[in-house]
Amino acid sequence: xxKVAIIGVGYSGYAPLTPHMSFKEMMFEAAKRAxxxxxxxxxxxxxxxICCEEDLWEGISITDEYVPDQLGGxxxxxxxxxxxxxVGLINGYMQIKSGLADVVVVESxxxxxxxxxxxxxxxxxxxxxxxxxxxxxxxxVALEMRRYMFDxxxxxxxxxxVVAKNKKNGLGNPRAPYSAILxxxxxxxxxxxxxxxxxxxxxxxADGCAVTVLASEEKARILVDxxxxxxxxxxxxxxxxxxxxxxxxxxxxxxxxKMAYKMAGVNTPAKHFDFVEVDDSYGYKELQHLExxxxxxxxxxxxxxxxxxxxxxxxxxxxxSGGKISLGDMVEANGLVRVVxxxxxxxxxxxxxxxxxxxxxxxxxxxxxxxxxxxxxxEV
Amino acid sequence: MESKKTLPxxxxxxxxxxxxxxxxxxxxxxxxxxxxxxSAVSGxxxxxxxxxxxxxxxxxxxRVLVPPRAFCERCFRSTDxxxxxxxxxxxxxxxxxxxxxxxxxxxxxxxxxVIEIDEASPGMGFLHVLGEVEPSKVHVDMKVKAVxxxxxxxxxAITDIKYFKPLEV
Numbered sequence: 001x002x003k004v005a006i007i008g009v010g011y012s013g014y015a016p017l018t019p020h021m022s023f024k025e026m027m028f029e030a031a032k033r034a035x036x037x038x039x040x041x042x043x044x045x046x047x048x049x050i051c052c053e054e055d056l057w058e059g060i061s062i063t064d065e066y067v068p069d070q071l072g073g074x075x076x077x078x079x080x081x082x083x084x085x086x087v088g089l090i091n092g093y094m095q096i097k098s099g100l101a102d103v104v105v106v107e108s109x110x111x112x113x114x115x116x117x118x119x120x121x122x123x124x125x126x127x128x129x130x131x132x133x134x135x136x137x138x139x140x141v142a143l144e145m146r147r148y149m150f151d152x153x154x155x156x157x158x159x160x161x162v163v164a165k166n167k168k169n170g171l172g173n174p175r176a177p178y179s180a181i182l183x184x185x186x187x188x189x190x191x192x193x194x195x196x197x198x199x200x201x202x203x204x205x206a207d208g209c210a211v212t213v214l215a216s217e218e219k220a221r222i223l224v225d226x227x228x229x230x231x232x233x234x235x236x237x238x239x240x241x242x243x244x245x246x247x248x249x250x251x252x253x254x255x256x257x258k259m260a261y262k263m264a265g266v267n268t269p270a271k272h273f274d275f276v277e278v279d280d281s282y283g284y285k286e287l288q289h290l291e292x293x294x295x296x297x298x299x300x301x302x303x304x305x306x307x308x309x310x311x312x313x314x315x316x317x318x319x320x321s322g323g324k325i326s327l328g329d330m331v332e333a334n335g336l337v338r339v340v341x342x343x344x345x346x347x348x349x350x351x352x353x354x355x356x357x358x359x360x361x362x363x364x365x366x367x368x369x370x371x372x373x374x375x376x377x378x379e380v
Numbered sequence: 381m382e383s384k385k386t387l388p389x390x391x392x393x394x395x396x397x398x399x400x401x402x403x404x405x406x407x408x409x410x411x412x413x414x415x416x417x418x419s420a421v422s423g424x425x426x427x428x429x430x431x432x433x434x435x436x437x438x439x440x441x442x443r444v445l446v447p448p449r450a451f452c453e454r455c456f457r458s459t460d461x462x463x464x465x466x467x468x469x470x471x472x473x474x475x476x477x478x479x480x481x482x483x484x485x486x487x488x489x490x491x492x493x494v495i496e497i498d499e500a501s502p503g504m505g506f507l508h509v510l511g512e513v514e515p516s517k518v519h520v521d522m523k524v525k526a527v528x529x530x531x532x533x534x535x536x537a538i539t540d541i542k543y544f545k546p547l548e549v
Contacts, residue, residue, distance in 0.1 A: 025420070043454070043456050059413030074454065128407060132407065
């Protein structure tokens with residue numbers, strides 16, 4: 001079976017507001033960039049188009065009807081995956097592996113600024129009989145945060161350090177609208193939302209679109225000088241019951257990474273990667289995910305933060321892009337946004353300190369209150 | 381014209397429902413959105429406010445796209461310029477509707493039509509309603525013309541055109 005590479009990436013938006021363009025125009029801009037990057041004409045060179053979105057975040061239903069034109073997919077094979085963009089990427093990977101297509105476009109976007117009732121949309125994801133009467137997005141997060149921090153004996157300073165690190169990493173990334181120099185004290189003095197969750201822990205909403213072009217090995221070698229290979233993929237769902245979860249670990253991240261590691265032949269994840277892009281929501285999620293991925297353990301995760309091991313210039317840079325904390329929360333686009341960041345970094349277009357990086361991992365979580373996510377292993 | 385009448389069927393009611401034999405839980409949400417219309421739609425809506433129908437031309441395939449789009453879906457490139465087209469056209473297809481969205485019966489039928497706008501490229505146009513015409517007189521390929529709301533009532537919406545009526549020849 002053929003190998004699969006990412007041969008082009010494009011993006012647009014990445015801002016709190018994008019009033020100057022419709023979601024279609026935002027997608028068109030990102031797609032144009034990705035196709036130029038890959039050196040392809042979407043009208044003749046693409047076998048399949050995949051869009052990842054959730055209708056409730058769009059305000060229109062059957063969104064796949066609204067997708068083809070702006071991707072160059074008019075009257076072609078187009079489908080929608082109602083999930084995080086990383087799941088769409090994995091679907092595209094499988095289409096190429098199975099020989100259905102040799103070039104696949106995967107797109108995902110957020111127009112969160114257009115959703116005026118974000119809380120109501122989120123409320124529909126809560127289990128309706130037992131849990132919905134008591135939950136908000138913030139309480140769902142805070143319940144897990146409390147238990148995880150209790151089990152690891154983490155003080156408030158640890159998640160605050162993660163937030164401050166990722167805000168700072170974003171300053172080197174021209175695409176990160178929420179980057180900042182933010183001290184740990186500023187995080188700790190930000191308003192309490194739902195103990196122990198503070199406002200500064202919460203990723204701010206953003207609009208944006210990410211597009212990737214995937215290709216078979218044969219096509220990739222013809223089209224580009226620097227293909228980024230997808231070496232392993234995995235996806236996994238933990239229990240949907242908030243009240244039945246093991247809050248001390250991210251079971252979905254563990255499951256999805258095991259699947260991806262097996263495929264890629266990664267035996268020692270703690271030593272394999274030059275950098276990782278993981279979901280860093282609320283600070284503590286970054287740590288919970290790093291443990292689940294086997295990059296750190298529950299015994300050494302606290303110290304890794306304290307001695308700045310995961311900083312941009314540390315032994316294992318975590319979220320050199322600035323993560324969701326700096327890039328903003330782009331709902332279903334979060335995973336694909338991070339793939340774009342990882343690809344650019346592997347091609348030497350990311351932070352200077354990561355030039356020459358060869359191995360990267362991208363992990364995504366579908367956001368509160370879900371316990372599902374996916375992992376992709378990339379290599380140049 | 382068909383008059384309003386009661387349709388056959390069994391209404392949703394009954395002892396099982398009233399007694400909650402099968403229980404349910406109600407949840408109400410307010411889903412509110414404010415969509416960024418974008419450059420093409422915004423230009424079109426502004427045109428309507430001025431009583432003009434605007435399209436965008438793609439200088440590669442030379443089509444005039446109505447309603448306008450910022451990009452040509454056939455050539456996959458940005459469209460090039462604004463073009464004002466006539467407010468007349470012909471009926472591609474139509475239907476006389478006797479029901480509302482919630483399946484309730486309308487007092488007065490609504491004639492919905494796809495109108496191909498003159499000077500736009502073949503097959504280009506939009507959905508609207510017909511007025512000043514008996515349903516039985518409407519036919520495919522009928523020439524029609526926009527009837528606009530008065531200037532001060534136009535807000536930049538597709539309904540700034542009240543309806544299309546048969547074009548006198």
